[in-house]
């Protein structure tokens with residue numbers, strides 16, 4: 001990819017600041033209800049494709065931004081996606097504005113099916129916007145259901161919407177996978193949606209496992225992302241250090257990563273699913289914490305989310321979850337945690353040393369060591385630690401530490 005080839009290790013906003021600005025403004029127009037433009041974009045259902053969650057993909061698709069241009073949707077009713085976007089001058093954008101359709105609709109059109117939209121400039125262009133509502137046509141319903149699964153068109157009826165939204169916080173670890181499969185089996189009331197907070201730095205095995213779950217579960221599974229980008233980029237920039245690295249005096253830093261990269265993106269998506277409202281108890285969040293980790297249960301700090309712990313109510317331990325997963329043919333659930341998470345135990349590091357992402361994690365551990373911070377308590381880059389000798393052993397699994405119930409479950 002051009003971005004990485006030409007600027008090794010340099011984050012997107014330094015390498016291509018103008019394109020980065022367009023990308024981040026696009027995201028905030030679509031996703032951030034506090035942005036003044038949100039009501040003309042996000043609130044009207046305009047979104048961007050999942051691929052463009054990462055700047056590298058956006059830049060690979062759109063290329064360099066010519067001077068005097070900005071990001072434009074060819075079909076102004078469509079979404080931000082590679083087929084529907086271009087760099088356009090201000091005049092080109094003015095020629096391609098959205099019409100206030102109702103105002104210009106001739107009286108004879110009322111009650112009739114409207115012709116598909118064609119842009120003023122490129123009359124032959126066909127609209128590529130996604131359906132925003134669940135179609136009554138059975139054939140189109142199939143497409144809508146897929147969109148519901150991957151993008152989420154909210155299919156809940158008004159009556160269902162009046163009930164609390166049930167959301168499964170899917171960490172893709174042992175406990176949350178057990179919860180998801182219990183719901184699939186009907187032993188637990190199914191959630192309306194499962195949300196996976198993607199830091200962008202999970203091992204490939206976790207993404208494979210998640211893809212398998214997405215195929216198996218009868219309810220939609222959605223990935224949500226932080227506005228801050230990929231978690232590992234903070235190592236390269238050093239601007240915002242949310243991961244609690246070990247420092248030269250052996251202390252461990254303050255953990256902010258779970259909030260920034262997991263908790264907040266999930267809350268933001270919940271608010272979107274609640275139509276931007278935050279009624280008290282509007283969402284019941286199912287969290288996979290078992291009896292042996294009961295000390296990690298914490299009430300939600302926001303009124304509109306009520307945390308629930310079904311495994312605790314069922315008196316299930318982690319071993320019970322594992323036994324259940326084995327019975328269901330899901331014995332090999334990988335450890336879900338960022339590739340370089342300082343909370344990993346030595347057993348986890350040893351297991352990860354054979355994973356395809358290990359060389360990149362080692363490279364980052366060197367970059368981190370140059371700043372006086374470390375992924376392991378032995379204060380060395382990962383490839384300099386001999387995990388097999390008793391002297392070098394000792395990092396226990398620290399996930400028992402408070403982590404908002406979202407990391408490692």
Ligand code: SF4
Pocket residue numbers: 199243255257258261262336337338340341342343403407408
């Ligand atoms: S897995 Fe570790 S590094 Fe990743 S968000 Fe959780 S605590 Fe932070």
